[in-house]
Amino acid sequence: MTDGGRAATKVGDPGKSAEKPSPPRSRKESFRSSPRYRTFVKYRFVTGFLIIPFGLYAVFVISPFVQTFYYSFTDWTGFSSDFNMVGFENYSRLLDDETFWAAVRNNLVLALAVPFVTLSLGLFFAFMLTVGGRHKRGEAVSGVRGAKTYKIVYFFPQALSIAVIAALWGYIFKPDVGLLDPVLPGALSPNGGWLADSSFALWAVMIVMCWAMVGFFVVLFSAAIGQIPKEIYESALLDGASRAVTFFRITLPLIRDTVQTGWVYMGIMALGAESFAVVNIITQGPGGPEDSTMVLGVYLWQTGFAQAQAGRGAAMGVALFILTMILAIAALSVGRRRDRIEY
Numbered sequence: 001m002t003d004g005g006r007a008a009t010k011v012g013d014p015g016k017s018a019e020k021p022s023p024p025r026s027r028k029e030s031f032r033s034s035p036r037y038r039t040f041v042k043y044r045f046v047t048g049f050l051i052i053p054f055g056l057y058a059v060f061v062i063s064p065f066v067q068t069f070y071y072s073f074t075d076w077t078g079f080s081s082d083f084n085m086v087g088f089e090n091y092s093r094l095l096d097d098e099t100f101w102a103a104v105r106n107n108l109v110l111a112l113a114v115p116f117v118t119l120s121l122g123l124f125f126a127f128m129l130t131v132g133g134r135h136k137r138g139e140a141v142s143g144v145r146g147a148k149t150y151k152i153v154y155f156f157p158q159a160l161s162i163a164v165i166a167a168l169w170g171y172i173f174k175p176d177v178g179l180l181d182p183v184l185p186g187a188l189s190p191n192g193g194w195l196a197d198s199s200f201a202l203w204a205v206m207i208v209m210c211w212a213m214v215g216f217f218v219v220l221f222s223a224a225i226g227q228i229p230k231e232i233y234e235s236a237l238l239d240g241a242s243r244a245v246t247f248f249r250i251t252l253p254l255i256r257d258t259v260q261t262g263w264v265y266m267g268i269m270a271l272g273a274e275s276f277a278v279v280n281i282i283t284q285g286p287g288g289p290e291d292s293t294m295v296l297g298v299y300l301w302q303t304g305f306a307q308a309q310a311g312r313g314a315a316m317g318v319a320l321f322i323l324t325m326i327l328a329i330a331a332l333s334v335g336r337r338r339d340r341i342e343y
Helices: 003-012 027-032 035-071 089-095 098-131 147-159 162-173 201-226 230-238 243-254 256-271 273-282 296-306 310-334
Strands: none
Touching (some): 098 296, 098 310, 147 201, 162 273, 201 256, 256 273
């Protein structure tokens, strides 16, 4: 067979025929097959779930904050639609307001003392209930007997509103008929009771706030301590570590993040709703005597609503917001550690 015949046979072989080129895919099909499409679908799914909650959050949380900043530059009374822009006049008046600075001082005392006392008691009780008991057979560490019952008792104040708690303590602090006055020595029992004496009134507010919140942190810290492997405590006991050393060298570092979060939360409560409710219910005035228990929340309410100076009250709200943010950032910055402990 000639070379021309072999070539013709080769070209005519159907099994060896050249493949037809596939048509080019459209841009839409190329995008669907790319990793970017999977990322797009994932974020579209997440966005679909978050858009409604975020919209509600923007309307009911972010919007009031923005409006507060806006109205702080006006002379709005709060009961009329008419107001004028006054610039920084409301803020300049606050700088010369002695009651405002007394409220700031009291808020700072509460924001530092109440979280320290509350968290310290919560840590102590949680440690004793979880790992501070006597050693049982087969267990190197254990809590005290009846720990679950104690947790329920400690947590009981959380079942009551802060208004009920403040009213109960108001009767306890009441002279002659209260439970506190008969058991205290004369030096700690002033005429008229604690709430009538400017040296004791703020201490009374602190006691009520600490009592109301200790149980919550006992349960919170007990849960955090319960997550620490018992092998770590067993190793410490084998090395001869005491309870104090175990607490400061093992327990506290391992639940540091929980304690830090609790400090920020308790600080916010001491600056805001908790202090407002207690001072407004049990103190004279409220805020007395002699502004010794005045806090920004109560003074804001008196100025904005009782005195119909909503613009000035909004300026106090901005000041309270800034103070809260400063304390929260300070607490998160001081307690932050670069090396994260994992177990």
